Amino acid sequence: MSAINPLKPSERMKIPRQASIEQEAVVRAHNFEEVSWGLDEARALLESTRCLECKDPVCIPGCPVNVDIRSFLQLVMQKDYVGAVNKIRETNYLPAICGRVCPQEEQCEAVCTMGKKHPSIAIGKLERFVADYEIQHDLFVAPVVTEHRDEKVAIVGAGPSGLTCAAELAKMGYKVTIFEALHAAGGVLRYGIPEFRLPRKILDVEVNRIKALGVEIYTNFLVGRTATIDELFGEWGFSAIFLGTGAGTPTFMGIPGESLSGVYSANEFLTRVNLMKAYRFPEYDTPVHVGNEVAVIGGGNTAMDAVRTAKRLGADKAYLIYRRSRDEMPARLEEIHHAEEEGIEFHLLTNPTRIVGDANNWVCGIECLRMELGEPDESGRRKPIPVKGSEFVLPVQAVVEAVGQSPNPIVQSTTPGLNTGKKGIVVVDDVQMTSRPGVFAGGDLARGGATVILAMRDGKIAADAIHKYLEQKRTGGNGQAATA
Amino acid sequence: MYPIVHTSVLAPTITKFVIKAPFVAKKRLPGNFVIVRVEENGERIPLTIVDSDNAHGTITLIVQAIGKTTRLMATKHAGDALVDVAGPLGNPTPILEGKTVACVGGGVGTAELYPITKALQAAGNTVHTVIGARSKDLVILENEMTDCSNHIVVTTDDGSYGRKGFVTDALKEIIESSPEITAVYAIGPLPMMKAVSNLTKNYSKKTYVSLNAVMVDGTGMCGGCRVTVDGKMKFACVDGPEFDGHRVDFDELIMRNRTYVAAEKISMNQYERECACKAKEVAA
Ligand SMILES: Cc1cc2nc3c(=O)[nH]c(=O)nc-3n(C[C@H](O)[C@H](O)[C@H](O)COP(=O)(O)OP(=O)(O)OC[C@H]3O[C@@H](n4cnc5c(N)ncnc54)[C@H](O)[C@@H]3O)c2cc1C
Ligand code: FES
Secondary structure: OOOOOOOOHHHHHHOOOOOOEEOOHHHHOOOOOOOEEEOOHHHHHHHHOOOOOOOOOOHHHHOOOOOOHHHHHHHHHOOOHHHHHHHHHOOOOOHHHHHHHOOHHHOHHHHOHHHHOOOOOOHHHHHHHHHHHHHHOOOOOOOOOOOOOOOEEEEEOOOHHHHHHHHHHHHOOOEEEEEOOOOOOOOHHHHOOOOOOOOHHHHHHHHHHHHOOOOEEEOOOOEOOOEOHHHHHOOOOOOEEEEOOOOOEEOOOOOOOOOOEOEEEHHHHHHHHHHOOHHHOOOOOOOOOOOOEEEEEOOOHHHHHHHHHHHHOOOOEEEEEOOOOHHHOOOOHHHHHHHHHOOOEEEOOEEEEEEEEOOOOEEEEEEEEEEEEEEEOOOOOEEEEEOOOOOEEEOOOEEEEOOOEEOOOHHHHOOOOOOEOHHHOEOOOOOOEOOOOOEEEOOHHHHOOOOHHHHHHHHHHHHHHHHHHHHHHHOOOOOHHHHO | OEEEEEEEEEEOOEEEEEEEOHHHHHHOOOOOEEEEEOOOOOOOEEEEOOEEEOOOOEEEEEEEOOOHHHHHHHOOOEOEEEOEEEEEEOOOOOOOOOOEEEEEEEOOHHHHHHHHHHHHHHOOOEEEEEEEEOOHHHOOOHHHHHHOOOEEEEEEOOOOOOEEOOHHHHHHHHHHHOOOEEEEEEEOOHHHHHHHHHHHHHOOOEEEEEOOOOOOOOOOOOOOOEEEEOOEEEEHHHHOOEEEOOOEOHHHHHHHOOOOHHHHHHHHHHHHHHHHHHHHHHHO
């Protein structure tokens, strides 16, 4: 598409980056409504005209699924918001979600040309704007599936990788069934990421759109137990299988006191609140405990979500304990900012050594050590080392550990011939095929903890590879060339 | 939705449900459980699968109404449905073959023990069974357990039926008179399983206990069901639910299972208020 922006480049550079409209921090720290309302139409239009329309748009390869960002921004400039969201949907079937949760500052916006001298274009916020516009005005039209193919494909896990793989295969005309262990689809988007960052009605809309493509979702179906991979191939009659079971097994630090009442893994804490709606207890039956003071351990998105959730559940003091410094925190920048604004107290360069309990076996404190940064470790980050004699105890009534996750082993341990590597991560080739022919895998299961968009990317690559694999099988090959 | 096809009351507060869940029925083995959600706003609770009928695609659950969720479930009848039934979950019970074993059930734990006892008998074991309850009206599945045992003793705490006393008293006698017993399977309240394990330790009899930790997902995802076995952290839902009773830290689990006592009370009070309101509406 040729350039259409009426403004001169110098004029574009003078426009400040448009900010989202947000709930005030003191208010939102006490409710579960969405923190940010995004851009309004005027701001979105203005923001889109900041785009320099680079001849060689570097933002596109900066996006893990290569959304045609330049074209979608031009459609926004022309007020064709539905055209814009459909442009995104050509390569990304979950725009309302990605616009909210992607770490744009490390992807498209990190390489944006405008960003070299000025703040980069707010690509994520514009993505969210067009996706929300379409939802608000009910303008979604499901893509018409023209071809129909006989093969059935099974998707294990309804997280972003599975949902994406399902959508892509359904668009190609395959009969797709998703098997999900929990009672609702979404994976981490359902049980992990809180309502205040990703409203469930947005998630429901996106899931329904995948169903609208003809994808069937079986909930309460734990593959490995309810049926094994071999049974899905055999009596169930599936021709290929995609595994997107995530990295759901929580890691505990292994410090004394972890069995006390009031100690949670972040998964448990967030699942109680998000999937089971404990923040509306007793209207919903599942309870969760936070006292006046809560400590959350970790520095990633999970820790940030847990600590902000704890604050919203009524904790006076919500502490984030992280053993490295702020610069090393893996969480999205926006979440760190939001947490700070909401009054979360950061204890950086601090490492918990023991959880202290009272006579009734309830948490009453957490003992920590101060750390200082030493030489870089294998991850390239400076390694924290303890400062001798710096122990102190923070009084808290609940502790949430957000210190990492690994893949759930149920499918791997019931599937002969499925190879796994470090930490039980499933080994895949460059088109996501596992060591079992016809079984593909992606997302956190094949990466360890990663991101929504990388999970989606894996799902897309796998969908293409499954298509090739099945075509080859149809024409008499053994499908091996799919991996070439 | 998972339709309830049949219910019957076995004892005051204890109800048997037959539920349509064909995928679960097909795969379930003794020792497996399901996670159930009764209604849309409900919590997820684990319930042991007592029996299954693959031809009809049904499973049997036996539930004691002790908390809000189980009380709500007790109000459901044939024709109603549960919103969610996920399973079969957990590892199946290791079933010995051709040995002599003892099975010990306490309270509603007898229902959970029944499929295991049946499987043990089918595998050619000589089965000595003890089932205990607080009082006569709470004794369940006596006929069924008798059918799959070579020898059975019923005990009640108050002596209103069978032998007066605890299951451990009867078990001690059985072990002493049948030293060939190689393993003991015990399911019931935690203090009972603890007492059985303490007893069998003295006789070096391998003891399987089934741990009813508080669960959320039942798939190994939350770690809420963690228990300490042999000094190591285990997740009851995926590493269990059965463990070697001689290695379980029962005191820790007893404490952990008290975590939500206060919350449960709030839930129950609210539920009772709602029931009272409904009753008034019906009366009006
Ligand atoms: C609290 C939290 C916040 C996060 N925030 C962000 C963020 O802001 N931005 C971002 O990009 N990333 C974020 N992430 C990471 C991101 O959510 C994950 O990388 C992504 O969800 C992985 O997707 P997935 O499809 O691989 O698996 P998951 O989302 O983990 O989904 C796996 C699904 O498979 C199901 N399943 C597991 N085993 C079985 C089985 N045997 N049978 C059937 N179903 C099964 C699970 O129940 C689950 O629904 C966050 C993660 C967490 C935990
Ligand atoms: S119930 Fe969640 S891990 Fe066992």
